Amino acid sequence: MTGSQYQEVDIKNAILRESTFTRSNFTGAVMSDVDARDAKFVSAIMLGVKLDGANLANADFTKADLSKADLSGADLRGARLYQTILRGADLSGARLNGADLYQTDFSNSLWVDGTTRCAEGSIGRCK
Structure with missing residues (x-):
């Protein structure tokens, strides 16, 4: 599935465990409640993707x-x-325990508490 195009695809509840989507484009896709444990989305473009409730x-x-x-x-x-870009993302209620957040860009994201908006320049953590 490397380099594939999935813009605006609706795959709610799909099982994508251990799949590889390196350099794929999921812009505007609806992937609510998918099971993508251990999947690889390395260098993927996922602008505005809906991954609410996803595993x-x-x-x-x-x-x-x-x-x-x-x-x-x-x-x-x-x-x-x-080095993931999460600018303006909604992380409310997300669980990040043990996640590697090194150089992740959280600028203007809604933080896991659902109320804090991360400041511009929030790299590696929400400021």
Whole structure:
């Protein structure tokens, strides 16, 4: 599935465990409640994607662009978010325990508490 185009696809509740979507484009896709544990979205373009309620435990989003993504209630425990762009994303209720947040851009994101808006320049943590 590397380099595939999935713009605006509706795949709610899909099972994508251990799949690889490196450099794929999911812009505007609806992926609510998917099970994508251990999936690889390395360098994927996922602008405005809906991943609310998704199981993304141990998924790899290294260098992916999830600007304005809806990750509300998503399970991101142990996920690799190394150099991931989450600018303007909704992380309310998301679980990030054990996630690799090194150089992750949280600028203007709604934080897991559902009330805090991360400041511009929030890299690696919400300020």
